[in-house]
Amino acid sequence: MRPYPLVRTLGLAALAWVTVVAGTAAAQGWKPSGTVEMIIPAGPGGGADRGGRFLQSLLRDQKLVASPIVVVNRPGAGGVIASNFLLQQNGSGEHLLIGSPTLLTTPTEATGKASPLEFTPIARLYTEYMMVAVKADSDIRTAKDLVERLRKDPQSISITVGVGLGNINHIGIALPLRRAGVDITGLRVVTYKSISDATTAVLGGHVDAVSATPAVLLPHVASGRLRVIALAAPSRMTGVFANVPTWKELGWDATVAFYHSVIGPRGMRPEQVAFWNDAIARAVATDAWKEMLKKFYLEDGYMDSAEMRRYMEEQHRELNAMLAALKLSGAAN
Numbered sequence: 001m002r003p004y005p006l007v008r009t010l011g012l013a014a015l016a017w018v019t020v021v022a023g024t025a026a027a028q029g030w031k032p033s034g035t036v037e038m039i040i041p042a043g044p045g046g047g048a049d050r051g052g053r054f055l056q057s058l059l060r061d062q063k064l065v066a067s068p069i070v071v072v073n074r075p076g077a078g079g080v081i082a083s084n085f086l087l088q089q090n091g092s093g094e095h096l097l098i099g100s101p102t103l104l105t106t107p108t109e110a111t112g113k114a115s116p117l118e119f120t121p122i123a124r125l126y127t128e129y130m131m132v133a134v135k136a137d138s139d140i141r142t143a144k145d146l147v148e149r150l151r152k153d154p155q156s157i158s159i160t161v162g163v164g165l166g167n168i169n170h171i172g173i174a175l176p177l178r179r180a181g182v183d184i185t186g187l188r189v190v191t192y193k194s195i196s197d198a199t200t201a202v203l204g205g206h207v208d209a210v211s212a213t214p215a216v217l218l219p220h221v222a223s224g225r226l227r228v229i230a231l232a233a234p235s236r237m238t239g240v241f242a243n244v245p246t247w248k249e250l251g252w253d254a255t256v257a258f259y260h261s262v263i264g265p266r267g268m269r270p271e272q273v274a275f276w277n278d279a280i281a282r283a284v285a286t287d288a289w290k291e292m293l294k295k296f297y298l299e300d301g302y303m304d305s306a307e308m309r310r311y312m313e314e315q316h317r318e319l320n321a322m323l324a325a326l327k328l329s330g331a332a333n
Contacts, residue, residue, distance in 0.1 A: 030271040032067035032094050039097045041082030043075040043194060047215050051125060051260045052098040054292055058283040065279050067094075075194075078102060078164035086119065089265040093272030096122065099263040101168040104316045105323065117316060120264035120273060121308035123280045126293055127301035128213045129233035130172025130256045131244070133226045135202055140209065143230035143250055147180045154186035157208045162195035166328040168258050169195070171319065172232050173211035174326055176247040176254035185327050202226065213258050214241060214297040232256040237297060259301055261308060273305050 038056055040049045052071055059065045074082040079102045089095040097103075103116045134140045140149070140157070149156050161169035174184045190207050192198040195216050201207045203225055210217075210226075214237065220226040221240050228244045231237065232254050236246060247254040262280060264273070283289060284302050293300055303311060 030275050036067055036069040036094045038071045039082050040073045041079035048098045064282050086265050091267035092265050097263040099261045104319050105166050118266050120268040122262040122264050122276045124259055124261045124301055124303035124308050126298040127257045127259045128298050131228045132173055132211050132230045133217050133228045134209050136227045150182045154183045155188045158188045159209045160190045160198040160207045161211050162198045166323050169211045171322050172256040176252050179252040179254055277304050
């Protein structure tokens with residue numbers, strides 16, 4: 001019998017062991033030497049702010065990072081201000097951004113002509129699926145009501161997607177409507193400075209519907225002020241959202257996932273990435289993190305740096321295709 005299969009197996013095992021040791025050594029070989037800045041591309045109180053601050057507290061309380069970590073809110077221009085700041089920190093292991101799919105739909109011109117894929121992905125933290133909600137007393141009773149009215153006249157219903165056209169909130173409602181036969185280029189879409197302002201506009205009767213995440217809608221649904229009519233997820237959720245049908249159930253298969261991630265600047269060294277991969281993986285494995293996910297109807301969607309890079313590349317292609325359908329292709333790279 002030829003020995004090659006055994007030799008190959010032993011060689012692969014040795015290579016795997018060397019890889020693990022090298023990864024551990026890399027993580028041990030670098031650590032932050034100064035204060036770490038965790039950048040939030042939005043104001044206080046939103047999902048990115050909440051997730052970033054919770055991660056900061058875990059990294060500190062679990063003693064996963066010895067250096068101080070400060071959270072800095074850099075809101076404005078749909079995340080462009082924060083992205084531009086991160087671009088200026090080339091090679092730094094002490095500047096991290098709490099990112100979202102918005103990073104992949106940011107105008108090329110606004111990010112200093114840098115592709116979002118040039119940033120260094122560190123980890124995906126969690127996912128949540130887009131919802132469409134109306135005021136509790138709205139005459140739009142169901143998602144089918146919404147579709148029927150928009151098929152007849154895309155301008156008949158006003159829809160808010162928070163900050164900026166072409167963001168994931170916009171795609172979260174445009175994709176299922178497109179599959180339902182609605183002319184999505186003719187929709188009456190309203191934007192605001194924040195998703196909180198957008199939701200308030202619906203509560204006040206100034207806009208008919210809002211596309212947002214469960215965490216944003218949760219307090220208003222729990223209080224009975226908003227009613228969710230459709231969910232862009234593979235299956236139904238539980239709790240207060242248990243009765244919300246998916247678009248797929250309604251006959252239009254559309255899944256749109258929002259996520260928050262940790263992104264580093266361009267030029268990070270492997271040992272810097274390895275350090276943050278290790279620290280964040282430990283943080284998201286804690287019971288405290290899992291309880292936070294459950295509380296806000298978030299799904300465990302952790303990915304390490306390598307997985308996240310592949311995911312971002314795939315998302316970039318898909319989002320660009322959707323922006324083209326919306327005739328907003330100039331908004332993305």
